[in-house]
Amino acid sequence: xxxxxxxxxxTASDADLLGQTAIAVRAAGSALREHxxxxxxxxxxxxxxxxxxxxxxxxxxILRPRLTRLRPDARWVEDELDGGALPPGEWWVVDPAxxxxxxxxxxxxxxxxxTLVRENQPVLTTVHLPLTGETYTALTGAGAxxxxxxxxxxxxxxxxxxxxxxxxxxxxxxETVVRRVGASITAMLFDALVVRTAVxxxxxxxxxxxxxxxxxxxxxxARADLLPGALLVAEAxxxxxxxxxxxxxxxxEGFLAAAPGVHAEAVATLSR
Numbered sequence: 001x002x003x004x005x006x007x008x009x010x011t012a013s014d015a016d017l018l019g020q021t022a023i024a025v026r027a028a029g030s031a032l033r034e035h036x037x038x039x040x041x042x043x044x045x046x047x048x049x050x051x052x053x054x055x056x057x058x059x060x061x062i063l064r065p066r067l068t069r070l071r072p073d074a075r076w077v078e079d080e081l082d083g084g085a086l087p088p089g090e091w092w093v094v095d096p097a098x099x100x101x102x103x104x105x106x107x108x109x110x111x112x113x114x115t116l117v118r119e120n121q122p123v124l125t126t127v128h129l130p131l132t133g134e135t136y137t138a139l140t141g142a143g144a145x146x147x148x149x150x151x152x153x154x155x156x157x158x159x160x161x162x163x164x165x166x167x168x169x170x171x172x173x174x175e176t177v178v179r180r181v182g183a184s185i186t187a188m189l190f191d192a193l194v195v196r197t198a199v200x201x202x203x204x205x206x207x208x209x210x211x212x213x214x215x216x217x218x219x220x221x222a223r224a225d226l227l228p229g230a231l232l233v234a235e236a237x238x239x240x241x242x243x244x245x246x247x248x249x250x251x252x253e254g255f256l257a258a259a260p261g262v263h264a265e266a267v268a269t270l271s272r
Contacts, residue, residue, distance in 0.1 A: 017070060018124045018139050021114050024066035028059040029112040029130035032097060036131070040104040052100050059096030059112055067092050067114060074116065077223065084223075084251050091117045095224040098127075099200035109203050113228045120250075125228040127202055136206050136232055144209050144235035153238040154211040157261030159269065162214035164188055165196040165204040169220070177220050184217065184243075184270055191269045205229020208257050209236040215258035215266045217243060223250050233257040243270045 032055060042048040064076070074090035092114060097103055099110030108131050115125040127136040136151070138144040144151040156162050166185060169178045188195045196204070196213065202225065204216040209232040218226070227250070230240050241247060243254025245267040258266050 014124055014139060015142065017116070018126065018137055020070050021067065021116070021124065022126045022128070022135055022137055024063055024070075025112045025114050025126045025128045026130075026135060027066070028062040028096060029128045031058055031062055032103065032110075032112065033130040036103055037106060039106045042104075048104075051104055052097075055097045055100050055103060057096075060094070063094055063096060063112075063114060067094070071116065085249070086117060086120055086223075088119060093117055093122075093223050093227055095202070095228075098202050098224070102199070109198065109200065111200070111202055113202060113224065115224075115227045115231065117223075117227065122227050122231040125231045127206060127228050127232070129203075136209070138209075138228075138232045138235040140231070140235070142235070144232045146210060151209045151232070151236040152211055153208060153233065153236050154214045154259040155261060156214045156259055159191050159214075159262045159265035160193060162192050162259075162262050163194045163196065163212075164192045164215040164217070164266070165198070165207070165213055166217050167199045167201040167204065167225070168197060173220065180219050184219070187269045187272050188217075191265070201225045202229050205233055205257055208238055208259070209233045211236075211259075214262050215256065217254070217256045217266065217270055219243065219254050226250070226255055230255075230257060239263040241267070243267070245271075 040051050042051060071090060074092050077091055077093045095113045098113050103110045111127050111129050113127045116123045124139045136146050169181050201218055207213045208216050234240050239258055239260050241256050242252040243256050248255055256266060
């Protein structure tokens with residue numbers, strides 16, 4: 001596992017904490033599932049933001065008290081779109097409705113995530129997909145699992161035989177990032193077998209960890225977008241770096257998660 005995702009201070013209770021975190025995340029997912037199924041119409045950006053916030057608050061009303069009871073001294077990252085390093089100590093990095101925009105449009109690609117970060121290292125993560133009932137978990141040094149079954153990245157060693165994926169730039173993203181995303185997709189269309197482009201990032205990273213797709217990349221991005229999947233991929237035997245192949249941190253401008261056999265080729269393609 002890369003240094004940026006390795007913790008040497010995982011306590012014996014972290015496995016129990018992971019189990020309790022999964023229970024909390026599933027409860028929040030159940031609440032969101034009950035409000036899923038019809039497209040939520042909006043005529044303005046303000047109406048859309050209110051609908052997104054309502055989903056977040058519904059899930060957070062369940063997650064915050066439960067996770068706070070589990071780790072009373074851990075602080076919360078209040079803005080899920082934030083990036084960069086965190087102050088010392090323990091932090092909950094939570095995305096109460098990852099893929100929230102999909103939920104509002106009655107699309108199935110959404111999840112609930114919670115990650116505990118200790119001294120800027122992700123220690124454990126849970127990602128729950130309420131529509132399928134699947135729960136993905138990872139604990140530093142103990143592997144990644146889907147409903148208790150171990151996950152392993154793809155053995156593919158040829159980018160030309162690979163399915164790769166990316167998430168598009170966020171609304172109002174910097175023009176330089178948007179153009180870089182477009183150029184990278186074009187490069188991957190030449191070099192990879194299939195390119196998937198959709199949000200949210202976490203669901204692509206679950207597929208990398210499970211060996212279903214071979215690489216995922218993104219430019220910019222927030223902690224809550226990338227930390228859960230990064231830990232899952234690393235614990236499933238994948239490689240995590242920035243887009244140039246250097247060690248990734250939440251401050252990095254690029255992100256790449258890939259099966260070891262295609263990582264170098266993916267870096268070369270993204271660096272063109």
